[in-house]
Amino acid sequence: MKNDLLFTSNESKKRGYILLFLVVLIISVFIGLIIKKNSKGEKSYVKLKASVRLDNEKIIFTNKDTFDYIDAVMYVNNYYKLSGFSIKSGETNTFWTVQFFHPHGRNMGPNEKAYSFSITCDLYNEEKGIYQSKLK
Known part of the structure; x- marks a missing residue:
């Protein structure tokens, strides 16, 4: 029973890290798109x-x-x-x-x-x- 709780806790940590990674990735993509859009509008x-x-x-x-x-x-x-x-x-x-x-x-x-x-x-x-x- 103790091993089952550890296994579930490790899976939760992995899911948390994966979720955190995906959120950071999505935010980075949006920021990149915004910066790219703004730099296109400016003329040198x-x-x-x-x-x-x-x-x-x-x-x-x-x-x-x-x-x-x-x-x-x-x-x-x-x-x-x-x-x-x-x-x-x-x-x-x-x-x-x-x-x-x-x-x-x-x-x-x-x-x-x-x-x-x-x-x-x-x-x-x-x-x-x-x-x-x-x-x-």
């Missing part, structure tokens, strides 16, 4: 090769990369924005500062000094590009 940023200079009230921007910037969004002073265009590889574009608008509809005034410039864009390989510069 590629530092763009470009140049920008300020000439009075004009911003002159050159794409020095070997690929196009798709659906570009430019910012001046982190406040004014110009969006909705693409810039081809090697292309130089000139933008007037008054073309940049604040989200509330106010454009950058001709007497406001542009001190910083940034651009974000989509790239052909589903990555995002970014370029930032201080203007002199």
Whole structure:
């Protein structure tokens, strides 16, 4: 009778360990799936090769990369924005500062000094590009 109780106790321990192992395994799989899902949704940023200079009230921007910037969004002073265009590889574009608008509809005034410039864009390989510069 004593041996039967020991045997039952050992079986219960084995079942407990197996159950614990299965619970840990299931939780690990769920955590892995969540992490994988979140990492898929995030896009990596590629530092763009470009140049920008300020000439009075004009911003002159050159794409020095070997690929196009798709659906570009430019910012001046982190406040004014110009969006909705693409810039081809090697292309130089000139933008007037008054073309940049604040989200509330106010454009950058001709007497406001542009001190910083940034651009974000989509790239052909589903990555995002970014370029930032201080203007002199």
